[in-house]
Amino acid sequence: MPKDSGIGASSKRREDVRFLTGKGRYTDDINRAGQAYAYFLRSDVAHGRIRSIDTTEAAAMPGVLRIFTDEDFKDTGSLPTAWTVTSIDGSVQQEPRHPVLAEGIVRHVGEPIAGIVAETIEQARDAAEKIVLEMEELPAVTDAKAAVEAGAPQVHEELTSNLCFDWGFIQDNKAAVDAAFETAHHVTSLELVNQRVVANPMEPRCAVAEYDAGDDQYTLWTTSQNPHVIRMMMGAFVLNIPETKLRVVAPDVGGAFGSKIYNYNEEAFVTLAARILGRPVKWTSSRTEAFVSDAQGRDHQTKIELALDADGMFLAFRTETYANLGAYLRLFATVTPTYLHGPAAGGAYRTPLAYVNVKGVFTNTVPVDAYRGAGRPEGTYQLERLVDKAARELGIDPAELRRKNFVKPEEFPYQTPLAVVYDSGNYHATLDKLLDLSDYAGFAARRQESAARGKLRGYGFATWVECSGLAPSQLIGQLGARAGLYESAMVRVNPTGGIQVFTGTHSHGQGHETAFAQIVAEHLGIDEKLIEIIHGDTAKIPFGMGTYGSRSGAVGGAAILKATEKVIAKARKFAAHILEASEEDVNLVNGQFTVAGTDRSMAWAEVALAAYVPHNYPSDTLEPGLEESAFYDPENFVYPAGAYGCEVEVDPETGVVEVLNFVAADDFGTIINPMIVAGQQHGGVAQGIGQALLESAVYDKNGQLTSGSFMEYAMPRASDLPCFVVDHSCQTPTPHNPLGVKGCGEAGAIGAPPAVVNAVLDALNNGGYDVPDIDMPLSPSRVWAAMQSAS
Amino acid sequence: MVEISMNVNGKPVSGAVEGRTLLSAFLRDDLRLTGTHIGCDTSQCGACVVHVNGEAVKACTMFAAEADGAEVTTIEGMANADGTLGVVQQAFQDEHGLQCGFCTPGMVMSAAALLRDNPTPSEAEIREYLEGNICRCTGYHNIVKAIQTAAAKLTPVAAE
Ligand code: FES
Ligand code: FES
Numbered sequence: 039m040p041k042d043s044g045i046g047a048s049s050k051r052r053e054d055v056r057f058l059t060g061k062g063r064y065t066d067d068i069n070r071a072g073q074a075y076a077y078f079l080r081s082d083v084a085h086g087r088i089r090s091i092d093t094t095e096a097a098a099m100p101g102v103l104r105i106f107t108d109e110d111f112k113d114t115g116s117l118p119t120a121w122t123v124t125s126i127d128g129s130v131q132q133e134p135r136h137p138v139l140a141e142g143i144v145r146h147v148g149e150p151i152a153g154i155v156a157e158t159i160e161q162a163r164d165a166a167e168k169i170v171l172e173m174e175e176l177p178a179v180t181d182a183k184a185a186v187e188a189g190a191p192q193v194h195e196e197l198t199s200n201l202c203f204d205w206g207f208i209q210d211n212k213a214a215v216d217a218a219f220e221t222a223h224h225v226t227s228l229e230l231v232n233q234r235v236v237a238n239p240m241e242p243r244c245a246v247a248e249y250d251a252g253d254d255q256y257t258l259w260t261t262s263q264n265p266h267v268i269r270m271m272m273g274a275f276v277l278n279i280p281e282t283k284l285r286v287v288a289p290d291v292g293g294a295f296g297s298k299i300y301n302y303n304e305e306a307f308v309t310l311a312a313r314i315l316g317r318p319v320k321w322t323s324s325r326t327e328a329f330v331s332d333a334q335g336r337d338h339q340t341k342i343e344l345a346l347d348a349d350g351m352f353l354a355f356r357t358e359t360y361a362n363l364g365a366y367l368r369l370f371a372t373v374t375p376t377y378l379h380g381p382a383a384g385g386a387y388r389t390p391l392a393y394v395n396v397k398g399v400f401t402n403t404v405p406v407d408a409y410r411g412a413g414r415p416e417g418t419y420q421l422e423r424l425v426d427k428a429a430r431e432l433g434i435d436p437a438e439l440r441r442k443n444f445v446k447p448e449e450f451p452y453q454t455p456l457a458v459v460y461d462s463g464n465y466h467a468t469l470d471k472l473l474d475l476s477d478y479a480g481f482a483a484r485r486q487e488s489a490a491r492g493k494l495r496g497y498g499f500a501t502w503v504e505c506s507g508l509a510p511s512q513l514i515g516q517l518g519a520r521a522g523l524y525e526s527a528m529v530r531v532n533p534t535g536g537i538q539v540f541t542g543t544h545s546h547g548q549g550h551e552t553a554f555a556q557i558v559a560e561h562l563g564i565d566e567k568l569i570e571i572i573h574g575d576t577a578k579i580p581f582g583m584g585t586y587g588s589r590s591g592a593v594g595g596a597a598i599l600k601a602t603e604k605v606i607a608k609a610r611k612f613a614a615h616i617l618e619a620s621e622e623d624v625n626l627v628n629g630q631f632t633v634a635g636t637d638r639s640m641a642w643a644e645v646a647l648a649a650y651v652p653h654n655y656p657s658d659t660l661e662p663g664l665e666e667s668a669f670y671d672p673e674n675f676v677y678p679a680g681a682y683g684c685e686v687e688v689d690p691e692t693g694v695v696e697v698l699n700f701v702a703a704d705d706f707g708t709i710i711n712p713m714i715v716a717g718q719q720h721g722g723v724a725q726g727i728g729q730a731l732l733e734s735a736v737y738d739k740n741g742q743l744t745s746g747s748f749m750e751y752a753m754p755r756a757s758d759l760p761c762f763v764v765d766h767s768c769q770t771p772t773p774h775n776p777l778g779v780k781g782c783g784e785a786g787a788i789g790a791p792p793a794v795v796n797a798v799l800d801a802l803n804n805g806g807y808d809v810p811d812i813d814m815p816l817s818p819s820r821v822w823a824a825m826q827s828a829s
Numbered sequence: 830m831v832e833i834s835m836n837v838n839g840k841p842v843s844g845a846v847e848g849r850t851l852l853s854a855f856l857r858d859d860l861r862l863t864g865t866h867i868g869c870d871t872s873q874c875g876a877c878v879v880h881v882n883g884e885a886v887k888a889c890t891m892f893a894a895e896a897d898g899a900e901v902t903t904i905e906g907m908a909n910a911d912g913t914l915g916v917v918q919q920a921f922q923d924e925h926g927l928q929c930g931f932c933t934p935g936m937v938m939s940a941a942a943l944l945r946d947n948p949t950p951s952e953a954e955i956r957e958y959l960e961g962n963i964c965r966c967t968g969y970h971n972i973v974k975a976i977q978t979a980a981a982k983l984t985p986v987a988a989e
Contacts, residue, residue: 717971756956
């Protein structure tokens, strides 16, 4: 029977009530007394030298308080990146300065040049039009491969080239991998593009800063996934403000998907401007600005090859990728295509040999950062496309080829050739579940039925394994991380029994206020409603690293559990003292402390009160109060996995692809709230289908983003998507954290794109069109063109 | 500046606005009804949908002055008189039809308008109707379910 409370219950989300009544509090809903408004003059060229900038007339416009240029920020540091990647030759990544406002050169469309602060936003905007800017346009490069050719325009003059790093993983294995290709029975190879996409959370970014000169305190309200990270990065590296003087609040955040990790130029700008002007300063992004200033995602060009023996067993694979990083390095820019991409690039298979090469390249495009899945979708896409191609070439059923190469259930923990150890899994079980739920056996009949209507039907598989739960600090430290990725939690039991849980993770749609309360309720045996989850404010939460990389349950949840256990241990001391029993004999069961073998017991609430009324306690051994904090650093990553199946129909007359059915059979380990997990599956799959069929950030050769609004950039709409079938009943709880949870937030975005593309290729190839390959997004014109060139 | 007055969520309000002030800005900035959200600047996302004289309208496409004298309902006016969630709102919670909540006010307002025009919409009709509302979080699956659930509650017989 489904539970109605605690871990495993589909508790309704408590946060929904405020969202459904218009009482949510997003950053743009915050207004401070006396607030002024910032607007940015942004570059409209992708590469240019600022010859001169004259703000005289603009500064005299009504309402203008001040116009800031790079001169005002010359003492500020470079906006930082979080990871050092070392190249094959032992050199470290090239890292250019990333200024808050452009310093003489602009390197991408949308780069902020000047910031105007005025009494109203209209006045700031009007003034921006009066700034006289003389720009010498320079040649731009937008394609990663073109950017590393001889004679390509240099994005950063101070660097030796546009190559940020050239990373080989694992370099020592390369010779053995190459040797395996020499003697292989069959080699399948594929060149593909994982196109650039825009995260586009529905809430545009926003930042409001305030400075209190009396106690030299800054407060920044901002749309962030990780307020402590902003405080640390912006304080230490950009504005030189100590943590004690900067409070960062991320209130309700309207979606993020990786694009709200970074400590952005605009956040630093309003913080400094607020101090200089002595006024609160607010900036709200328009959607148009978001397209050219929010971090974008993906943008890989990859060649991948697979060596197989005569039985179809995988012997080795190798890849070469050009990863477009954009004009500057954002926080996860260099780790995303390397350590977040390489370790899981081997997927669910027991391929004994593997080598991953990635070249990170600067171009005159908007900087890239983590986007839902970050590196793992790219790795999964290339591998799953390749496996399908191999199956077609060898005439083996794609499900069977996968199955025979899967890591077997009894082989866990499984040491991969890509450094990591998969914790637990049963890839055969998720595939079986998928075949069952999608009625794979009945597919042939459905294909015939479509054919009778003149349509081409296809079924596409993808399996995926994610290296998630970021991250074991010791391991990532060895790999170049500049910070640890533990998480903190504090559990405060108040005298009247209500519990506050402070977590360093952040929720921007994931329902932490509900799910984390379920964890605590489960362990205390009390009503979830007595527990309140508090996040998103550095003044309240001791410390934290935020939410990304499917880490909140696996790392943040584990920290909460650890703090809860400490609270229980201390509460047990109070109970033992009052019940006059030894601590070992006192157990907490269903919210009651009971002395073993007796009928003496105390309710949780009585103990909570007693903790604050220390009238007769041995004060040397029992401190009053009931509040504990914990830091949890995972021992290892966790490895959720799944098998996806997509069924499409292609109209051969028009090239239009319709997704008829999408089934996701996932293994996320232990499930805290099945309803929320299913929602994460839906949303991830929708974003994956969006990338496969619709979305693309297109730059022309001059570096103009030609899909820079919702008019040109095709966001998935309700009518583009089917209802999904999602399942998470195959569960192999991870031994790597005490909850057994593996993380579910990124799954759909990882597994869906290859399933959709494989389905379309299946439809075409079985429909008489020999199309070996096609790149996303599968727009009707692209599909139609592929069919024409095949015929 | 133009003097305007209207009924918002049943209460008379008035203000002085510039001719270029959008209804969305008037609601958010002047009336501090921040439940109406702004997700784009090209009238594509639907986060700003409100009802003006009973019709679903994108508040970012209408000047505040054009709503002079109108009956306006925003998400803040959708709960029952006793403060509990209205049928459509409740269905969104029950079916997990929201995640970050940013598209939600517009979705609820659009859904309520749809169900008034078409009390028993098919799945395809719901998806078609939501053409102007973008959600990045839910994949729409549970939004569609929420609207079906609300339809069944509002029109129990017809839904059978
Ligand atoms: S804000 Fe009105 S449609 Fe986007
Ligand atoms: S719930 Fe986040 S955009 Fe719809």
